[in-house]
Amino acid sequence: MPEYIIVYFNVRGRCEAMRMPLSDQGVDWKEEVVTIDTWMKGDLKKEAVFGQIPAFKDGDFTLYQSNAILRHLARKHGLYGKTPVEAAQIDMVNDGVEDFRLKYIRLIYQNYENGKEDYIKALCNELGHFERILSKNNEGKGFLVGDQCAIRSYC
Numbered sequence: 081m082p083e084y085i086i087v088y089f090n091v092r093g094r095c096e097a098m099r100m101p102l103s104d105q106g107v108d109w110k111e112e113v114v115t116i117d118t119w120m121k122g123d124l125k126k127e128a129v130f131g132q133i134p135a136f137k138d139g140d141f142t143l144y145q146s147n148a149i150l151r152h153l154a155r156k157h158g159l160y161g162k163t164p165v166e167a168a169q170i171d172m173v174n175d176g177v178e179d180f181r182l183k184y185i186r187l188i189y190q191n192y193e194n195g196k197e198d199y200i201k202a203l204c205n206e207l208g209h210f211e212r213i214l215s216k217n218n219e220g221k222g223f224l225v226g227d228q229c230a231i232r233s234y235c
């Protein structure tokens with residue numbers, strides 16, 4: 081029985097960034113897929129610390145906030161760099177991805193028809209930030225930071 085359970089809607093959304101490292105590291109997990117109807121009943125929302133999912137169950141421990149879940153997995157599975165500086169660099173990239181994700185979510189949920197053209201135009205610049213970070217590590221031949229995979233190397 082896997083010790084990890086991801087509780088989330090039936091979308092990639094905020095959980096694909098967990099699924100890829102777990103899969104690549106050969107770590108098993110179970111999915112508890114939440115339907116909209118179940119969510120609208122309100123029990124799960126009431127139970128959620130901030131009224132939202134994903135939730136991540138690690139044995140008897142349940143964690144909310146997707147970025148906290150990623151950092152938890154990074155610490156547990158050696159994906160958080162070798163030094164405090166490398167961990168801080170990984171946090172910086174994770175926060176950069178969060179900024180990028182929020183722009184995507186605003187586009188999807190608030191401004192799709194009027195915003196999609198500008199969003200696509202800005203994509204090269206947005207992704208360029210991450211390319212420049214990669215290029216600075218071992219002339220782009222390395223990982224995000226240091227000389228090993230990190231939790232944010234996957235997306």
Ligand SMILES: CCCCC[C@H](O)/C=C/[C@H]1[C@@H](SC[C@H](NC(=O)CC[C@H](N)C(=O)O)C(=O)NCC(=O)O)CC(=O)[C@@H]1C/C=C\CCCC(=O)O
Pocket residue numbers: 089090091092093094116119125131132133134144145146147185188
């Ligand atoms: C009744 C509303 C159902 C919404 C389901 C829908 O699939 C939404 C998904 C998008 C949300 S995640 C769901 C949201 N949780 C959070 O925003 C958590 C934020 C927290 N800071 C964290 O964990 O980091 C939530 O619980 N909504 C319900 C509520 O009552 O508030 C944000 C996304 O990224 C999800 C997907 C967006 C687009 C889907 C595109 C296709 C894909 O990625 O597969």
